[in-house]
Amino acid sequence: MITQYTYGTPIETFAVVSDVPEGNQLPYFSQVSDSPLTFQTQLGTNDIVYGLGETMHGINKRGYRYISFNYDDPCHTDEMPSMYGSHNLIVVDGSTVFGAFFDTPSRVVFDVDSTGDGILSVCCEQPGLRLYLIEGTDAYDVVRQFLGIIGRSFLPPLWAFGYGQSRWGYKTEKEIGRVVYHHQKEEIPIDYLCMDIDYMDRYIDFTVNPKRFPDLARFTAEMREQGLHLVPIVDAGIKVEPGNRVYEEGVQNHYFCTNREGTNFQAAVWPGMTHFPDFFRASVRAWFGRQYKFYTDMGLDGFWNDMNEPAIFFTEYRKQNDKPDLARGDPEQPTRHIADFKDFFHCLEDGARVSNYQVHNLYGGLMTRASSEGLDQLLDKRYLLFSRSSYIGAHRYGGIWTGDNASTWKMLRQNVYHMPSLNMCGFLFSGADTGGFNGNTNRELLLRWLAVSAFTPLMRNHTSLGTRKQECYRFKTPADFRSLISLRYRLLPYLYSEYMKAALRQDMLIRPLAFDFPRTERVRLIEDQLLIGESLMIAPVLEKGAEGRTVFLPAPMTEVRWNGVDFLCEEAEAGERLISVPLNEVVFYIRKGTLLPVARCTPNNTAELDLTDVELLGTGTKYCQYRDDGYTKDCTLENCVNLKKESGTGSPMGE
Numbered sequence: 001m002i003t004q005y006t007y008g009t010p011i012e013t014f015a016v017v018s019d020v021p022e023g024n025q026l027p028y029f030s031q032v033s034d035s036p037l038t039f040q041t042q043l044g045t046n047d048i049v050y051g052l053g054e055t056m057h058g059i060n061k062r063g064y065r066y067i068s069f070n071y072d073d074p075c076h077t078d079e080m081p082s083m084y085g086s087h088n089l090i091v092v093d094g095s096t097v098f099g100a101f102f103d104t105p106s107r108v109v110f111d112v113d114s115t116g117d118g119i120l121s122v123c124c125e126q127p128g129l130r131l132y133l134i135e136g137t138d139a140y141d142v143v144r145q146f147l148g149i150i151g152r153s154f155l156p157p158l159w160a161f162g163y164g165q166s167r168w169g170y171k172t173e174k175e176i177g178r179v180v181y182h183h184q185k186e187e188i189p190i191d192y193l194c195m196d197i198d199y200m201d202r203y204i205d206f207t208v209n210p211k212r213f214p215d216l217a218r219f220t221a222e223m224r225e226q227g228l229h230l231v232p233i234v235d236a237g238i239k240v241e242p243g244n245r246v247y248e249e250g251v252q253n254h255y256f257c258t259n260r261e262g263t264n265f266q267a268a269v270w271p272g273m274t275h276f277p278d279f280f281r282a283s284v285r286a287w288f289g290r291q292y293k294f295y296t297d298m299g300l301d302g303f304w305n306d307m308n309e310p311a312i313f314f315t316e317y318r319k320q321n322d323k324p325d326l327a328r329g330d331p332e333q334p335t336r337h338i339a340d341f342k343d344f345f346h347c348l349e350d351g352a353r354v355s356n357y358q359v360h361n362l363y364g365g366l367m368t369r370a371s372s373e374g375l376d377q378l379l380d381k382r383y384l385l386f387s388r389s390s391y392i393g394a395h396r397y398g399g400i401w402t403g404d405n406a407s408t409w410k411m412l413r414q415n416v417y418h419m420p421s422l423n424m425c426g427f428l429f430s431g432a433d434t435g436g437f438n439g440n441t442n443r444e445l446l447l448r449w450l451a452v453s454a455f456t457p458l459m460r461n462h463t464s465l466g467t468r469k470q471e472c473y474r475f476k477t478p479a480d481f482r483s484l485i486s487l488r489y490r491l492l493p494y495l496y497s498e499y500m501k502a503a504l505r506q507d508m509l510i511r512p513l514a515f516d517f518p519r520t521e522r523v524r525l526i527e528d529q530l531l532i533g534e535s536l537m538i539a540p541v542l543e544k545g546a547e548g549r550t551v552f553l554p555a556p557m558t559e560v561r562w563n564g565v566d567f568l569c570e571e572a573e574a575g576e577r578l579i580s581v582p583l584n585e586v587v588f589y590i591r592k593g594t595l596l597p598v599a600r601c602t603p604n605n606t607a608e609l610d611l612t613d614v615e616l617l618g619t620g621t622k623y624c625q626y627r628d629d630g631y632t633k634d635c636t637l638e639n640c641v642n643l644k645k646e647s648g649t650g651s652p653m654g655e
């Protein structure tokens, strides 16, 4: 049961799409202040608090403070209170079970018992709030109800589930061609190559550097012939420059955010001074969305949106070398120029002028929405789209990646923690920069990371300018890397199917163990094993130098060892077990009574993948597989086909 409580005059956030009845007496919380609106609840000693999507720390958010305020901070330390997206859902699971979604576009501080007195307090800084209170039988039930009111997830094409290679710094068509060549030479499957800001003419959106990519349409077509897609980046800011058509159209039609004086606001980002499109208005979104025609005309059908918190280097008011302004800024975010967001303004649909600060967390998600609605018009098939910044609701328009992590074991672990939390907030299509963005990766870390990413919908190797080369073939024994990426492709019939089913049912794909198994104390504390879809449990190795790990099975399961060639299955009892996992192998588990459809051989890319030629692993007898051509917009559960296991082996099955 979901009930909403309205405080003041909330600004429309587009997060919830269903009608939810109004309540009059808010349960569980006491409101301890009107201004700022602050709510408190007392947690039981062993209560777990789930949710909060893209935030640091574990799956249980208890013990720390978090601030919803989208920000580009490439230093993901434990102390970092906010990341690129704001996902204001919490789910309390313990003596009482309930969820609460604080739907407000500005800054929210969640103190999830950081003092140890069991108090969870939520402080919404700006007036105007819709609080959705969700009551259910358990945490999973609460989350499913929540997913039910925020609308269906973005549905990417099949190729978006392939392996992607990226790097900030691929400068030319030749360089990308070489990366492709080496993957092919080492027989490492790959589906797409991301093009970072280097492809643009002086970092200007909707342009291509003609020296580096003399004919991008031709290059795109050549890549497609080899089964590969190119995925260009698009930044939020539009370069201020006479002759830049997008800039001129935006100025003429008053499509940009304005400054204190009421003229177009200027902020420096990669191209120099830019204006920010005012995505809060439908007319602006439609105009921005139409710009993607520049790319779709060249045959491109995948995009990533960056810098849309928005990220700002400096502004027309704050010079490049100004020190962070502690007095105006936030003492908890001392190195940040939070005040910049008070210096520019949006014109909402109803004509109201509000500072970005008041509606800050919506900006990135609205850029995704603009891109997605434009691409829906431009393409008659599904496309890949993922964004850095987001708010709940944006999951209907695209995926997200978790931004500038680092090549450290801690960040690998954070990737594991992020996935279920993001799923709870609707973001099914997500993943981290595999191998790590900042800093230098190494063979062991990259291999272990691939063994995690092999199970996340977005599986992209990406790294920063100036770091060591991070493509798989750069490291000793490419066959070891081939093994892990092969696993991904062999699992695709299952992963794609489970993604589509979860999205269409408005359910989670990646879940904590406690969502499915009896919530014993032991199960509730497990954060380094995850459920992926209906049948599969992973237990990745997350420690440097480890030759394996301890796994806890909450029930008997089939243990599967992928050795690069075969799936070796063995029945395993419930309880704790020690497994050895060489760097080029993966051990995962299939739940009793369920089946896992896997491809019979490893394709070079998804264009060569036959979703109908599968082998069924596991002890179940039936599996319902989602199948389509991988592109069609006609996505319904009717595309599910029932597979039956023939007795004994996993040999061909009837439908």
Ligand code: MIG
Residues within 6 Å of the ligand: 167, 168, 196, 197, 233, 306, 307, 388, 403, 404, 462, 463, 464
């Ligand atoms: O200021 O486009 O998170 O993935 O490679 C850095 C360059 C801008 C940040 C993104 C990262 C991307 C980088 N961008």
